[in-house]
Amino acid sequence: MLLFQLAFKYTKSQLQRPSYWLAVLSFALAISLMVVSLLVISAYEKTFEKSITQLLGQIQISYLSPNISLPKVLSYLQKEKIKVAKVTSFIHQEALLVKNGKVKGVLLEGLPAFEKKASSFFLKKTLNNTAITNFSKDRYGAYVPVLLMKDMSLQLGDAFSAVVAKSMGKNDFNRKVLKFYVKGVLDFGRSDYNRRYLLTSFEALQKPLKLSKKKTSGARLWLADKVFSEELSFKIQKHFSSKLIAQHWRQWANNLLEATKSQKKMIFLVLLIILIIAAFNIMSALFILIVQKTKELSILRVAGLSVTSIYAIFSLQAVFTGLLSLTLGFALGYLWAYLFLLIQSRYFSVLSQIYKLNHLKIGLPLWDMLIIIAVVLFLVLLTAIIPVYRAGKNSLPEGLSHEL
Known part of the structure; x- marks a missing residue:
C-alpha cells in the first residue's frame, strides 16, 4: 500500500510540471492516431457486413433447378442440426x-x-x-x-x-x-x-x-450463430451440387475485405513506430522525476526501503502515466473519428465512391481496444527500465548529498 501511495504522490507532483504534460500529450496524440485509424477501419468492416447481411442475408441461395425449393433446403439444414x-x-x-x-x-x-x-x-x-x-x-x-x-x-x-x-x-x-x-x-x-x-x-x-x-x-x-455461416454455405453447395448456388456474404466483396484487413495491419505497424518514438518522452519525464527525487529516495532507503521497492514505485508511476495517456488518447481518438465522419459526410463523397458506404457506425471492437491498451502499457514499462534501474543503483552518500 505504501508503494502505491508513493507512486501516486510522485505522479501527482508531476502533474504540476508543463514538461510532464508535454510528454503525456505527445504520447496521447500518438495513441489517438492509432485509435482513430482502428476505429474507422473496424467501423467500415462492421458497417459493410451489416449493409450486405441485412438485405441479402448471411447466405444467399439461388435455385438453378426447378426441383429445388425452400422446404428441401430447410429439410437438409434440419438434418444437419443447423439453427x-x-x-x-x-x-x-x-x-x-x-x-x-x-x-x-x-x-x-x-x-x-x-x-x-x-x-x-x-x-x-x-x-x-x-x-x-x-x-x-x-x-x-x-x-x-x-x-x-x-x-x-x-x-x-x-x-x-x-x-x-x-x-x-x-x-x-x-x-x-x-x-x-x-x-x-x-x-x-x-x-x-x-x-x-x-x-x-x-x-x-x-x-x-x-x-x-x-x-x-x-x-x-x-x-443463429453467424460464425458457421461461411462453412455452411460450402456444405449446402456440396450437398445440392449444380442444382443451386450457395453464396456466403463475404464472396460478394472478398477482395475488398482482404485489402481492408491488410491495410489495417500496415497502418497499425506504421503507427506503432510513431508510438514507440513518443514513448521516449515518457522515459525523459521519468528521468527528470528520478533526478528530482534522488535525495528523498536515499532517505527512504536509509529508513529501510529496499531497491526492489524503488523499482516497484517507479514502475507503478510509469503505469499511471500510461493510463493517463490512454484516457486522453482514447478521448482524442473518438473525437477525431467523429470529426472525420462529420467532415466527410458534408463536404466529400470519397467514402461512398470508393468504399460504397454512405456512412459508418463508429465502434471499436473489444479485441482491438485490448491490443492498444496492452501495447501502451508494455511500452511505458519498457521505456521505464533504464530510469528505474538508475533510481535503484544510486549510492546512498551521493543521494543524501544531492541538491537540485
Whole structure:
C-alpha cells in the first residue's frame, strides 16, 4: 500500500510540471492516431457486413433447378442440426426503369409480406393510405432507394414503369411492362444498392409475369450463430451440387475485405513506430522525476526501503502515466473519428465512391481496444527500465548529498 501511495504522490507532483504534460500529450496524440485509424477501419468492416447481411442475408441461395425449393433446403439444414434464426424467399428480376424519357437498369426484388417488413429495410418515409387509393389495381407499390429517386427525378407517390424480359422459350423472349408507384423511400447505406435495388412484394412480380406462387428465385438465410455461416454455405453447395448456388456474404466483396484487413495491419505497424518514438518522452519525464527525487529516495532507503521497492514505485508511476495517456488518447481518438465522419459526410463523397458506404457506425471492437491498451502499457514499462534501474543503483552518500 505504501508503494502505491508513493507512486501516486510522485505522479501527482508531476502533474504540476508543463514538461510532464508535454510528454503525456505527445504520447496521447500518438495513441489517438492509432485509435482513430482502428476505429474507422473496424467501423467500415462492421458497417459493410451489416449493409450486405441485412438485405441479402448471411447466405444467399439461388435455385438453378426447378426441383429445388425452400422446404428441401430447410429439410437438409434440419438434418444437419443447423439453427436458422430467419429465412426468406425472394424473386429476382432485372429490369429497365422508365420515367419521363429516362431509362436505367435496376434489380427488382420481390419479397414475401414486404409491407409488414418494410421498416427492416432502412425505410426512410412512406406514402399514406389515402394517397394509395388514387392508383389503379394493376399498379403496385414499390420501395425505391434514395439515389435512384434522385437519378430518375422521382417523388413519393410518382407513377413509373419497369420493362422486363419474359422468356418465351430457349431462344425467344417477350417484353413485359410492369406498373409501379413510389410507395416508400429506402436508404440501404450503400451507394451501389441505393442506385439499383428496387423492392416490392411477391404479388407485384408473380401476377403480371404469370409466375406460380411456388416459383421463387431463391432464399436467404440468417443463422443463429453467424460464425458457421461461411462453412455452411460450402456444405449446402456440396450437398445440392449444380442444382443451386450457395453464396456466403463475404464472396460478394472478398477482395475488398482482404485489402481492408491488410491495410489495417500496415497502418497499425506504421503507427506503432510513431508510438514507440513518443514513448521516449515518457522515459525523459521519468528521468527528470528520478533526478528530482534522488535525495528523498536515499532517505527512504536509509529508513529501510529496499531497491526492489524503488523499482516497484517507479514502475507503478510509469503505469499511471500510461493510463493517463490512454484516457486522453482514447478521448482524442473518438473525437477525431467523429470529426472525420462529420467532415466527410458534408463536404466529400470519397467514402461512398470508393468504399460504397454512405456512412459508418463508429465502434471499436473489444479485441482491438485490448491490443492498444496492452501495447501502451508494455511500452511505458519498457521505456521505464533504464530510469528505474538508475533510481535503484544510486549510492546512498551521493543521494543524501544531492541538491537540485
